Amino acid sequence: MVNTQYEEVLNEGLAKIIVPRLERYKRPDGSIEPAWMPVFYNPQAVISRDFTTMFLKTIFKNKEFFFVDALAGTGIRGIRIALESSGKGILNDVDPRAYNYIVKNILLNNLAERLEAYNSEANTLLNNLVFTGVLVDYVDVDPYGSPSPYIDSALKPLNKEAYIGVTATDTGPLSCTYPHKTLSRYWSNCFKVDFEKEFATRLLIANTVLRAASLEIDLKPLVVLVYKYFIRVFFKSKRSAWEAYKTVENCIGYLWYCPKTLERGFTSSIEELDVKCSDGSKPLVAGKTWICNIYDYNTTSELINNIEKHNWISNETRKTASLILNEAEIENPYIRLDKLCSVLKINMPSVTVVIEKLREAGFKASRTHMDPRGIRTNAGYNELTSLLLSLTNNS
Numbered sequence: 404m405v406n407t408q409y410e411e412v413l414n415e416g417l418a419k420i421i422v423p424r425l426e427r428y429k430r431p432d433g434s435i436e437p438a439w440m441p442v443f444y445n446p447q448a449v450i451s452r453d454f455t456t457m458f459l460k461t462i463f464k465n466k467e468f469f470f471v472d473a474l475a476g477t478g479i480r481g482i483r484i485a486l487e488s489s490g491k492g493i494l495n496d497v498d499p500r501a502y503n504y505i506v507k508n509i510l511l512n513n514l515a516e517r518l519e520a521y522n523s524e525a526n527t528l529l530n531n532l533v534f535t536g537v538l539v540d541y542v543d544v545d546p547y548g549s550p551s552p553y554i555d556s557a558l559k560p561l562n563k564e565a566y567i568g569v570t571a572t573d574t575g576p577l578s579c580t581y582p583h584k585t586l587s588r589y590w591s592n593c594f595k596v597d598f599e600k601e602f603a604t605r606l607l608i609a610n611t612v613l614r615a616a617s618l619e620i621d622l623k624p625l626v627v628l629v630y631k632y633f634i635r636v637f638f639k640s641k642r643s644a645w646e647a648y649k650t651v652e653n654c655i656g657y658l659w660y661c662p663k664t665l666e667r668g669f670t671s672s673i674e675e676l677d678v679k680c681s682d683g684s685k686p687l688v689a690g691k692t693w694i695c696n697i698y699d700y701n702t703t704s705e706l707i708n709n710i711e712k713h714n715w716i717s718n719e720t721r722k723t724a725s726l727i728l729n730e731a732e733i734e735n736p737y738i739r740l741d742k743l744c745s746v747l748k749i750n751m752p753s754v755t756v757v758i759e760k761l762r763e764a765g766f767k768a769s770r771t772h773m774d775p776r777g778i779r780t781n782a783g784y785n786e787l788t789s790l791l792l793s794l795t796n797n798s
């Protein structure tokens with residue numbers, strides 16, 4: 404089954420997986436370039452797959468559920484879902500070479516009774532499922548670049564209450580490097596902000612929620628993961644026109660932002676926005692964006708507990724998960740400490756010291772897994788800047 408000249412067998416999670424020989428696809432710096440492989444396998448995305456299997460274990464416990472891995476590559480994600488949680492499902496890829504790997508990998512892991520391989524275009528497959536009466540409890544959307552072309556189809560076969568995991572790697576448009584692309588792809592006006600990675604995540608959430616609402620499906624984000632080149636969001640879905648409307652009304656809005664002082668906030672309505680930046684200027688306004696919490700604390704803490712409990716989960720995933728646990732209970736977007744100190748014209752104290760001092764003063768404060776220079780806190784702007792100024796005065 405394995406052609407050892409061109410292929411190797413790796414272990415990832417509880418799975419064994421046949422992949423193209425990785426050393427044949429090394430960049431000059433030694434890192435692997437998955438895009439050069441005949442089938443896509445990215446060792447750096449282990450964390451995304453660890454989170455996926457542990458998320459599904461958290462949600463479904465030991466209850467059997469039906470899932471579709473719509474863009475499966477080698478099949479590693481779906482195979483791990485079947486081995487590490489209680490999923491049964493479909494692994495699909497449009498590329499016949501990927502399909503062959505999926506078939507071989509299902510057999511290698513003895514999963515022929517739980518998994519079926521398909522060689523279909525993802526939208527076609529997902530739309531066809533709607534007409535076959537198959538109801539899906541979880542759909543995984545893990546494309547190259549933007550998930551936009553697949554979202555509507557991924558939502559349609561979902562059960563009354565279900566879940567969807569979405570990856571985006573088009574961080575350029577999502578981070579407002581190309582504002583025209585952000586507008587056309589994600590329906591949002593934008594500008595550069597210091598909490599770039601979180602703002603990108605919020606734009607992705609808002610757009611996915613709006614697409615779902617147009618299909619009378621309510622979506623809420625439960626867990627987000629931002630790592631190197633990708634953003635991953637796990638949503639809960641519910642078929643309810645009323646709840647979809649309420650979520651759009653309450654949680655889709657705008658960011659106001661003062662680029663010179665880094666003051667920021669969210670608002671549901673631009674018309675009712677009545678704030679000035681402390682330097683006297685008018686804030687910039689971006690949106691539409693997601694203005695509610697990006698984490699569901701209970702789901703996130705249970706997921707992280709599962710990550711800690713299962714010894715096959717990678718150390719990198721454990722490290723990231725422990726950061727997420729602290730930040731998940733703080734709703735405010737993170738702020739870049741280096742940029743804020745440069746606004747205040749002071750030397751930057753260590754992130755750890757600032758967090759300690761904020762906690763001593765009775766605030767919640769945490770690092771963020773999204774950016775090592777960021778701080779997430781429920782302290783207001785004035786409280787945070789006073790604390791920073793007092794720290795430098797006393798040093």
Ligand SMILES: C[S@@+](CC[C@H](N)C(=O)[O-])C[C@H]1O[C@@H](n2cnc3c(N)ncnc32)[C@H](O)[C@@H]1O
Nearest residue numbers: 443474475476480496497498524525545546547
């Ligand atoms: C990023 S890779 C998936 C990686 C995989 N989920 C994992 O965790 O390793 C994207 C995959 O989508 C497949 N693909 C691209 N366009 C597709 C489409 N329209 N329908 C189905 N598969 C598609 C590609 O062949 C590729 O294998």
